[in-house]
Structure formats: structure tokens, C-alpha cells
Amino acid sequence: MHRCSAPWYEINISAPDDIVSACCFYAGEKDAWLDQPTDIATYWNSPAMRTIRRINGLAPEQEQEPNGCSTCFHFQNVEDGAHYFDFDQPWEVEGLSPAQIDNLRRARDDFISGREEATCTPLRIYANFGWACNLACTMCHQVPRRDANRRQVSADSLLAWSDALQAARDVTVMGGEPFALPEAIKFIRAFIADPAYDTVPLTIWTNGTVHHKHMDVLRRKRKLYMVISIDSIGEGYERIRAGGKWSLVERNILDFLELQRTTHPEWALQTTAVIQKTGIPLLPRFAEFHAKHNLRTAFSDFIVIRGTEDTFDDENVLHNVQLLDDLPGWEDYFSEAIAIFQSAKLDLAASTLDHYRARLTAAVTAHRGKAQEAARIRGINEWESVLACRGADEIAAAFAYSPGLDAIAAPPQAARNGQDIVFTSTRAGDHFASDFRPIRVDGQEGILRARFRWPGLAGRRRAHMWLQNDSFAALAVERQVVALPHGGMELVLTARLPTGADRVRAVAYPTGEGVSLLPDAVELELVGATASNTRDHGHSVG
Numbered sequence: 001m002h003r004c005s006a007p008w009y010e011i012n013i014s015a016p017d018d019i020v021s022a023c024c025f026y027a028g029e030k031d032a033w034l035d036q037p038t039d040i041a042t043y044w045n046s047p048a049m050r051t052i053r054r055i056n057g058l059a060p061e062q063e064q065e066p067n068g069c070s071t072c073f074h075f076q077n078v079e080d081g082a083h084y085f086d087f088d089q090p091w092e093v094e095g096l097s098p099a100q101i102d103n104l105r106r107a108r109d110d111f112i113s114g115r116e117e118a119t120c121t122p123l124r125i126y127a128n129f130g131w132a133c134n135l136a137c138t139m140c141h142q143v144p145r146r147d148a149n150r151r152q153v154s155a156d157s158l159l160a161w162s163d164a165l166q167a168a169r170d171v172t173v174m175g176g177e178p179f180a181l182p183e184a185i186k187f188i189r190a191f192i193a194d195p196a197y198d199t200v201p202l203t204i205w206t207n208g209t210v211h212h213k214h215m216d217v218l219r220r221k222r223k224l225y226m227v228i229s230i231d232s233i234g235e236g237y238e239r240i241r242a243g244g245k246w247s248l249v250e251r252n253i254l255d256f257l258e259l260q261r262t263t264h265p266e267w268a269l270q271t272t273a274v275i276q277k278t279g280i281p282l283l284p285r286f287a288e289f290h291a292k293h294n295l296r297t298a299f300s301d302f303i304v305i306r307g308t309e310d311t312f313d314d315e316n317v318l319h320n321v322q323l324l325d326d327l328p329g330w331e332d333y334f335s336e337a338i339a340i341f342q343s344a345k346l347d348l349a350a351s352t353l354d355h356y357r358a359r360l361t362a363a364v365t366a367h368r369g370k371a372q373e374a375a376r377i378r379g380i381n382e383w384e385s386v387l388a389c390r391g392a393d394e395i396a397a398a399f400a401y402s403p404g405l406d407a408i409a410a411p412p413q414a415a416r417n418g419q420d421i422v423f424t425s426t427r428a429g430d431h432f433a434s435d436f437r438p439i440r441v442d443g444q445e446g447i448l449r450a451r452f453r454w455p456g457l458a459g460r461r462r463a464h465m466w467l468q469n470d471s472f473a474a475l476a477v478e479r480q481v482v483a484l485p486h487g488g489m490e491l492v493l494t495a496r497l498p499t500g501a502d503r504v505r506a507v508a509y510p511t512g513e514g515v516s517l518l519p520d521a522v523e524l525e526l527v528g529a530t531a532s533n534t535r536d537h538g539h540s541v542g
Helices: 040-044 047-057 098-113 155-159 162-166 182-193 211-218 234-240 246-262 277-292 309-315 321-326 330-343 347-378 391-398
Strands: 010-014 019-021 124-128 170-174 202-206 224-229 268-274 296-300 384-390 399-402 414-417 420-423 431-434 437-454 464-469 478-483 489-509 521-527
Touching: 010 040, 019 047, 098 162, 155 162, 155 182, 170 182, 182 202, 182 211, 211 246, 224 246, 234 246, 234 277, 246 268, 268 277, 277 296, 277 309, 277 321, 277 330, 277 347, 296 347, 309 464, 321 347, 330 347, 384 391, 384 437, 391 399, 391 420, 391 521, 437 464, 489 521
Parallel strands: 010 124, 124 170, 170 202, 202 224, 224 268, 268 296
Antiparallel strands: 010 019, 384 521, 399 431, 414 420, 431 489, 437 489, 437 521, 464 489, 478 489
């Protein structure tokens, strides 16, 4: 496990997620965010925060896995040896206040010592103020939950931390879209207006479509860093960032860079991009834009969370490498873009994009072998049926509603719509599930194949289908999408089952906003395994 500096560097707050932690990647127990003003020490040296420091203060031989840091998404997506914050780097202290310099020294000493109760205050104060936004980006996990969760970080709660704010190396404001969140706007205005924070950089993560309306305020900040999430360029941008116009964002980017060049030399701007299928053919144009304007950017993966499954399946090539079958020459797009970034000395962009190219190259090689195995499986004729149902009546009889563990309203969350069954809500935890089917694998390996068919989608999103065992863990599957006549499709999931006994079920989740359609035909089949004739009618919540 990588020894991480985050718990001595950052406090990470999200009101809609109701969490306070050292970062947004930690998977262990976190503190709840309190709406009323609270002393920062209540969070910064809480038992949960001290646990994170204890994990990262251990010598390698003392590590106890698994823990909340052992599967860190951040370190899976950066180069070996990268730091969350590098305490060994030479510090630029010119222009910092005595309080900031002292806090840097304390934080470094706390990190080197592995001190669980920190003597420093956070070098970075990061606040996700809420989920309100003027866009509905296709991969954004906030979109399906915005209407049900309007909670915001109180600006007054953060402004009460005056001493800690003055000693911070960075204060980051995020959303949603910060300029669509009243509390975020209130904090930004107060922070910029207070001369006590003159030496503290303000970083704003934004979609770049609204901040031009607030430039009279922003111009007053000497140290302003803007991170604009764009993901692609031109038509690719507008497809991914639904509701956005590339021409507006491009103008806002160039106007900011002009102010940086002429009147605000301590400003900085960077863009970010999530690797997606839609953006790959546009990578060279994306690189040319950034090279032309000497504009930094970095690439990232995105995490599948309830409500983004359809985008994950259709766009995330890093986890569904078969999507590249439709993009001949994908390697050329990557190579050309990397060469442009390297020529422009945009090293971070070049290295992160090269990291993902290498991941894809390895995955494509593995995919070729899996494709051959998939062809062999398709040729098997001796399948034993585990579950077969067709039409709304049979689907309704085979799948029972289960509210999520965080359900906030009573069912029904799915309804008959003529001959269809549709989710009418996107509440993240809700789902419909078949009963568990007992299975026994007596040989070396069994194969479970699930086929879900939609005869026609007519512009509607399909429900997300998955397979679970009785621990509610998703089975590792190979996914195949087969186009049907008249706009229909069939989703085929193939899972390998180890020797022994288990129980499996099919699960349907709503995806995105609005209506999502359950399949009108479901079939689960086995080979190399045996299904019990006794049906298990337990529809447990998972």
C-alpha cells in the first residue's frame, strides 16, 4: 500500500454526501458533516481521521489490509511513486504569510512522524458545496440524485475557521457547479473580500459556463486558480456535457488566459478530461487547442456509481475495452495527441494520457483472448435454464421491488407502462431483483450466461442489469451488446463460477434521469454447473 500524505494535508468536505474525510477516495468510516458551525479540530483530529493517519503511518510490514486505503482509486490511476502531496519537494515560500509557512513545517513534521493527532491545520481545505448544476453531464453521478439531495455546505461554517483558512496552502471550492450554488457564491465573495486571505490561493472547480458572470468579484483575487472540466472539445464536449456550448466555454477559457497574461500573473487555469469513447477521436484536436494556448490539462478515469451505469457501459473504454472494436485506429489518436502534448512541453497531459494508452494496450491484448473464449461459449448448445421469463406479466412476477438501504420514499418506483415495465424514479438505491437461484459447480468451472432483451428502446434508457451472489457482490462478467432489428438490443453477461455452491440473482437498477426501461425478456443459463430445482424466494435488500 502506498503511504499517503492526504490525512496530514487535506480536509475534504461534502454536504450532499454527508462526509468529512482526508480525501474523496478513502473507503473507510468517515465523519458526518454538521450543518451548524463547528470547530475545525472536531473533524481534523477526530477518531476517524486519526484512523486514516494510523493506516498511513504504519511501516510496510505492519500494514493490515484490507482497509479504507488499500484499494485507493487515486493511486491506481497515477504513475508509480507519485504523491498525493509531496512533502519532500522544495517549497516556494515567497509570498506566503508566517502562518502559512509555520503550518507547512508543522504538517511536514506530522507526516514524517506519522503523528495521529496533528499539530498542523489542513494545508488544503476542500469543500463540495452541493450538487446543483446547470449541466447534466453523461458520466456525472450527481445528476440522478440532485432533485432528492439539495443540501449545501454552509458558507458561515467554513468562514468560522478563519485561523485555519489563513494558514492554508489552498482553499478549494467545488460542486456541482459552484456558481449555481448560493452558499458557494456567498463563500467565494466573502473569501475574496477579506484581506486576511490575500496570500491564500482560491481554487474553483467549475464547468466554465457561468463564471464570466462573476468576473467583477473574481478579478479582485490575486491568487485565483480555475480548474475547468471539459472532457472533450467541440461536438465531443457538447455530447458529453449535455446542456453546454463549446463556443461559450472556449471564449471563457481564452478570456481568463488573457487576464492572466495581462493583469493577473498569479492566476492559473487547468482543464480536466475523463477518458471516454466519445472523446477519443477528438484527442488530437483537444491536444492542439491546449498546445496552442499553453494550457495545462490532465486525464482521469471515472468511477461507476448508481445512475451512471449506462455511460459506464457505453463510454468507459478503460473498463469495457470491447468498445474500442468500433474505433479502428484508436491508438493513432492517442499517439498523435501525446506527441502534440510532448512537443508543447505539457508533460502532465502527455504522461497521464500515455498512462491510459498503456492500460488500454494491455487490456486490448487480453480482450483478444477473451473474445476467442466468448466465441467458444456462444457455440455451446447444452445450456440448462435457470430463469426464463418474457413479457411484462412474467417479468413482473419474476422480479420483486427492493428499496435501497438509503431509500427515502415508499414504492412503487417502477410501473407498468402499457406492455413495458419502467423505472419512474432514479433514486440510487432502488432496484428490482429476481429471487436467488441456488447453483452448484462440481467440476473445475461453471459458466453462467444471462441474456436481457429490449425489442425497442425508442430513445429511452435501458435499466442497468447486473448479476449478484448472495453477499450482494456483483459477479465479474464479460459484456456483449447485440443490436436487434427495429432499434432493439440484447445484453449478454457471461460469468465464470468457481467450484462449490452459491446463489445468484439478476438485478435491475434505474439509470440516469427520467424513465429507464426494464427488459421484456430475461434468461439465465448454466453450463458446467447444476441449478437446484428448489426456488429460493428471498428478495433481500442489497
